[in-house]
Amino acid sequence: MSTTVGTRDFLLPDLGEGLSEAEIVEWRVAIGDVVTVDQSVVEVETAKAVVDVPCPYAGRVVALHGAPGEVRPVGQPLITIAPVDGAGGDEPAGHATYREEERAGSGNVLIGYGTGHGGSGRRRRRPRLALAPDAATGSPAAGGPGPASVPGPVATAVPADTSTPTDVTGPAADGRPAASGPRPAVAALVISPIVRRLARERGVDLTAVHGTGPGGVIRRADVEAAVAAPAPRLAAVPAQPAPAAHVGLADGDVVIPLTGIRKAIADKLSRSRREIPEVTIWVDVDATGLLATRAAINAATPDAPVSILALLARICLSGLRRYPQLNAHVDTEGQRIVQSAGVHLGIAAQTDRGLLVPVLRDAQRLTTRELAAELAATTAAARAGTLAPARLTGGTFTLNNYGVFGVDGSTPIINHPEAALLGVGRIVDKPWVVDGQLAVRKVTQLSLTFDHRVCDGGVAGGFLRHVADCVEQPALLVANV
Structure with a gap:
């Protein structure tokens, strides 16, 4: 679908599951630049991430289809490339206008360019x-x-x-x-x-x-x-x-x-609330032992620290091994429940662009230290907007540490189409009875929101109780790792 003989249009590719469009953030090239195969030519933002898009063609840039801030649908032209050896000939109609605007320093690359004297046969198909x-x-x-000979936007x-x-x-x-x-x-x-x-x-x-x-x-x-x-x-x-x-x-x-990330979040959470009959249960737990365990691990190997979130992830993996009913989703079209073989653990991360849930695939195969390293790298990439869209889909269970916001509890909405989500509140000093005596302990609240279609209260309660017991007595993990 090239617009001029010898040129090739690079179409906006499929950037991930369920994505039909992307917003242009910044062009990495300009009209007249020579690009190589797989050179990044534009940064775009989808409903899931900010990504750099490489061009599969080499040659000279003759057209940029879209301005920063414009939304382009998947499958539509993104950039037009001409062979370098053909760049010395006459410019296609409208290029002089286009370049004049570039020299003006507007920073706003126009699309649908052309000139009034070029004739109907030289117009772009989609002005x-x-x-x-x-x-x-x-x-x-x-x-x-x-x-029409005066440089400026074209009248169409x-x-x-x-x-x-x-x-x-x-x-x-x-x-x-x-x-x-x-x-x-x-x-x-x-x-x-x-x-x-x-x-x-x-x-x-x-x-x-x-x-x-x-x-x-x-x-x-x-x-x-x-x-x-x-x-x-x-x-x-x-x-x-x-x-x-x-x-x-x-x-x-x-x-x-309501666009971009906010629209994607709104659509997904609205669908979750419409489709999933969710129930939330919670329990207060003494996390003093968990904090002591983390301190002991990090004292032994300070060069590879383990976070509380990594320990909680390890505990969740132990619970899902015992209660696989929660590592599942409901296939409404097939009228069936699908339990996943692997645990693709989603970690809710607040970013400047909104709430994202990056996924650690087959997290059950990772050691606790590997979990800690992956969690740190993944959440950092999510906040920087550099995660590939594929890393933001396909989760089977989500861990949400809303305690970082200074709150004790929550009744979160399940990350559709998953079946469950574990929330963790802040860890604070509270009075707690230990061996019949009142003491000050590190206490947190755990909440489990689950899809009542995949299991009943016995399974959900059993999972939450197992998690709570491991938080209070981390040594119990040894029997399940």
């Missing part, structure tokens, strides 16, 4: 940058860019969109007369459907927004600035009733789009 032209002459609308017809009438000025895209009433002299320049959609969702009139991109292009940041600005910049679409979702906004309200 995205849009300026409403005069329907009869094809010339730019009043107030738009000058002749705006697709008809009945849900956003303010996106079209002058005659409609299908040739019908425009609706009566006052119209601004300058059409709204939009760079991608995501900007148009964002404006529609926020109730922003694009014709009233000042674009900061090249040639007055409206970018996502401009729409967000319009939302944050006081009236009249933030306005409902003319002649349309305000959507129910927008009713109630007042000055000072902050509107946060």
